[in-house]
Amino acid sequence: xxxxxxxxxxxxxxxxxxxxxxxxxxxxxxxxxxxxxxxxxxxxxxxxxxxxxxxxxxxxxxxxxxxxxxxxxxxxxxxxxxxxxxxxxxxxxxxxxxxxxxx
Amino acid sequence: xxxxxxxxxxxxxxxxxxxxxxxxxxxxxxxxxxxxxxxxxxxxxxxxxxxxxxxxxxxxxxxxxxxxxxxxxxxxxxxxxxxxxxxxxxxxxxxxxxxxxxxxxxxxxxxxxxxxxxxxxxxxxxxxxxxxxxxxxxxxxxxxxxxxxxxxxxxxxxxxxxxxxxxxxxxxxxxxxxxxxxxxxxxxxxxxxxxxxxxxxxxxxxxxxxxxxxxxxxxxxxxxxxxxxxxxxxxxxxxxx
Numbered sequence: 001x002x003x004x005x006x007x008x009x010x011x012x013x014x015x016x017x018x019x020x021x022x023x024x025x026x027x028x029x030x031x032x033x034x035x036x037x038x039x040x041x042x043x044x045x046x047x048x049x050x051x052x053x054x055x056x057x058x059x060x061x062x063x064x065x066x067x068x069x070x071x072x073x074x075x076x077x078x079x080x081x082x083x084x085x086x087x088x089x090x091x092x093x094x095x096x097x098x099x100x101x102x103x
Numbered sequence: 104x105x106x107x108x109x110x111x112x113x114x115x116x117x118x119x120x121x122x123x124x125x126x127x128x129x130x131x132x133x134x135x136x137x138x139x140x141x142x143x144x145x146x147x148x149x150x151x152x153x154x155x156x157x158x159x160x161x162x163x164x165x166x167x168x169x170x171x172x173x174x175x176x177x178x179x180x181x182x183x184x185x186x187x188x189x190x191x192x193x194x195x196x197x198x199x200x201x202x203x204x205x206x207x208x209x210x211x212x213x214x215x216x217x218x219x220x221x222x223x224x225x226x227x228x229x230x231x232x233x234x235x236x237x238x239x240x241x242x243x244x245x246x247x248x249x250x251x252x253x254x255x256x257x258x259x260x261x262x263x264x265x266x267x268x269x270x271x272x273x274x275x276x277x278x279x280x281x282x283x284x285x286x287x288x289x290x291x292x293x294x295x296x297x298x299x300x301x302x303x304x305x306x307x308x309x310x311x312x313x314x315x316x317x318x319x320x321x322x323x324x325x326x327x328x329x330x331x332x333x334x335x336x337x338x339x340x341x342x343x344x
């Protein structure tokens with residue numbers, strides 16, 4: 001590959017950035033009908049389930065159970081306590097422990 | 104979800120809050136970006152090109168896909184089209200965020216839109232306080248720093264992270280998404296139903312292999328958000344002003 005990749009990278013940047021930008025410019029001052037708003041408000045929950053599954057099953061390719069055990073900790077911790085840092089670091093720690101013990 | 108209006112701390116406090124919220128994203132992005140840097144070097148890109156990929160495209164999965172396609176000899180047109188398809192889900196995420204960031208100056212949107220990744224979007228979605236441009240910017244900057252610094256470290260240092268650590272740190276992003284969703288899962292059965300529906304539907308669609316990369320999640324968001332809108336009791340929210 002002797003050719004520079006910079007034009008390709010800029011092209012990729014443009015087609016990534018424009019869909020990220022357009023909704024802000026289009027919807028910013030628009031009066032949003034109630035039903036459309038209800039749809040937009042439901043997007044986060046709709047997205048997160050799909051962002052987690054099935055990706056998490058291949059997060060620790062050597063041993064999928066390690067990622068699942070980590071997620072189990074996050075789930076159980078989250079039932080009783082709030083916060084983000086402890087459930088995230090705990091999940092990483094448990095996954096690491098399981099991979100280390102198995103390895 | 105929440106369109107709260109709790110008061111904000113001073114600007115330094117707000118920046119601190121944003122960086123704190125960004126730490127789990129940083130932890131998750133860094134090792135993934137190290138892997139990208141290593142792969143980029145393996146594909147004989149220059150350090151500047153690897154840096155530029157992460158600094159100006161800033162979209163994880165599509166960057167890995169682009170490297171793979173480059174190695175297969177695909178031309179720039181095909182790679183750019185694939186990137187558009189893979190990253191188009193952010194259109195829906197920005198559409199949601201626009202309901203939380205209304206009536207700002209145009210140039211503010213130009214700046215903030217750049218950093219809308221899956222994880223930034225997820226953290227912002229469930230941030231209880233009203234979103235301010237300052238909070239959004241510093242959260243995005245934390246995420247971007249993890250991605251760009253990881254890329255450069257991976258390119259320069261190679262596989263300096265033990266494999267076990269890389270894998271376990273990769274769990275951080277999924278744990279982050281779950282932790283963000285937990286409060287809503289605990290208080291609403293509809294949320295549990297919708298999240299499970301989204302997960303099952305995505306798994307099914309990926310297994311059926313009907314859509315190009317990145318589009319199963321778009322289908323999931325459209326279908327599940329539509330179901331969510333139907334299931335949510337219609338409180339008359341004022342969305343303007």
